[in-house]
Amino acid sequence: MLTESSTLTLTINGEERRVAFPTHHTLLEVLREECGLTGTKHGCELGECGTCTVLVDDKPVLSCLALAAEMEGRRIETVEGMQEANELDPLQRTFADLGAAQCGYCTPAILLTARALLDHNPDPTEAETRAALAGVLCRCTGYIKILQAVEGAAAIRRGEDWTPPDDVLYGDPPGTPTGPAAEDTANG
Ligand code: FES
Ligand code: FES
Numbered sequence: 323m324l325t326e327s328s329t330l331t332l333t334i335n336g337e338e339r340r341v342a343f344p345t346h347h348t349l350l351e352v353l354r355e356e357c358g359l360t361g362t363k364h365g366c367e368l369g370e371c372g373t374c375t376v377l378v379d380d381k382p383v384l385s386c387l388a389l390a391a392e393m394e395g396r397r398i399e400t401v402e403g404m405q406e407a408n409e410l411d412p413l414q415r416t417f418a419d420l421g422a423a424q425c426g427y428c429t430p431a432i433l434l435t436a437r438a439l440l441d442h443n444p445d446p447t448e449a450e451t452r453a454a455l456a457g458v459l460c461r462c463t464g465y466i467k468i469l470q471a472v473e474g475a476a477a478i479r480r481g482e483d484w485t486p487p488d489d490v491l492y493g494d495p496p497g498t499p500t501g502p503a504a505e506d507t508a509n510g
Pocket of ligand 1 (some may be wrong): 326363364368370373374375385387
């Protein structure tokens with residue numbers, strides 16, 4: 323029988339937590355309101371924007387559509403769990419280095435979705451990264467920095483040296499021709 327409140331042991335970021343919550347609450351609500359983990363953002367709460375994404379058993383899940391009451395025995399990971407001690411995850415580092423977060427509202431969801439991608443595909447093509455991130459909408463960026471940051475983090479995770487090219491950090495040098503004429507020149 324469905325009761326009005328539930329008390330369950332949830333495994334969140336490797337820690338078991340005993341949590342009491344109204345049984346109808348979504349995982350998003352329980353993470354933010356009962357657990358104080360406000361890194362997981364709420365957007366549409368309709369399954370459309372992806373900004374509430376967390377990992378459940380290593381797979382991206384829309385926490386606004388998942389019932390917390392069904393999460394006992396599953397491994398839940400939020401952005402708060404990405405850092406190891408004082409070490410940022412490579413994705414967090416490259417996002418910070420490249421300015422891949424603007425307002426940052428979508429960033430936790432994108433970081434976790436990218437982590438799930440790199441965990442099963444250490445060297446994704448740009449098309450594979452775009453496909454993996456397609457469910458998380460960013461209201462701010464043109465996605466280019468996000469793609470570059472994921473590419474950089476993938477390289478770091480593979481043990482390769484990675485430093486962002488100057489034009490990625492600072493843009494084209496002053497005086498660099500732009501526009502259709504410059505493209506014609508570049509294309510010969
Ligand atoms: S808040 Fe969950 S998909 Fe928009
Ligand atoms: S950085 Fe603002 S929504 Fe993506």
